[in-house]
Amino acid sequence: MANDKIYGITNIKSYVPLILDLDRLNYDPWRELFKTHCIGYLVFDHLDGTNLKLADKEWCKVDSIVKQWIYGTISQTLLQTILKNDSTSHEDWTTIENLFRENKEAKVLELDNELRHIVIGDSSIMEYCSRVKAISDLFTNIGAPVPERNLVTYAINGLSPKYDIIATTIHHRTSFPSFTEMRSILTLEEQQMTQNQN
Structure with missing residues (x-):
């Protein structure tokens, strides 16, 4: 049996x-x-x-x-x-x-609010992007995935003013970057800033 x-x-x-x-x-x-x-x-x-x-x-x-x-x-x-x-x-x-x-519905609203208002604060780019990605994964888990373009836009909007130039560059690229590409661009920019300070 x-x-x-x-x-x-x-x-x-x-x-x-x-x-x-x-x-x-x-x-x-x-x-x-x-x-x-x-x-x-x-x-x-x-x-x-x-x-x-x-x-x-x-x-x-x-x-x-x-x-x-x-x-x-x-x-x-x-x-x-x-x-x-x-x-x-x-x-x-x-x-x-x-x-x-x-x-589910209450959680979607709560997460949407969190993602729209996320800011980098004192976090490194990797830490910040991990936080953004974690919220995005929660959206996916409840069947309401965030379009990648929106995810990139929210992440850029939460950057501090020291990233203004690179943020503007990303916004005006002919081909809008994926989240992974954006993270790489910002990580390189962060490393360059650290080298310049040293």
Whole structure:
């Protein structure tokens, strides 16, 4: 029986190497990994609720294993939020999905505001660009990727006045640079400034 294979899984993190976390906004990639795993082990019907057999002991045993997989791949905070007595894996799966979907729109607005107002401050170019990229990755995680041109524009807008000349040069290039190209240009400019100071 195909379901016998599920009893051999002792470490779910080998199959789903992401920890789902409300702060990381990594629901979509986690969901894809988890769903793929469950389809491969023929237990996806436990998640989508199409084959509920609450009176069947064997079904309940398998459902408990699927629940353990869920609990083993989510953060402690999230676990405390969704945990309730006698829930099925389908109920837990649905609760998690609703939690992330409800939070999505508010998070998009919050991240958009953060990205539009980001400033370099005392950070190095690499540190600053890493911060910009991290926010961009969060947008991607919730299915609302930032167009690269916008990302470059936001990053340039947050530079300090000492980068004004190079920022103007980047803005007026015939071919608008990618984020990676912009970071390289700014890193070289930063190194040149450091050499000039020394």
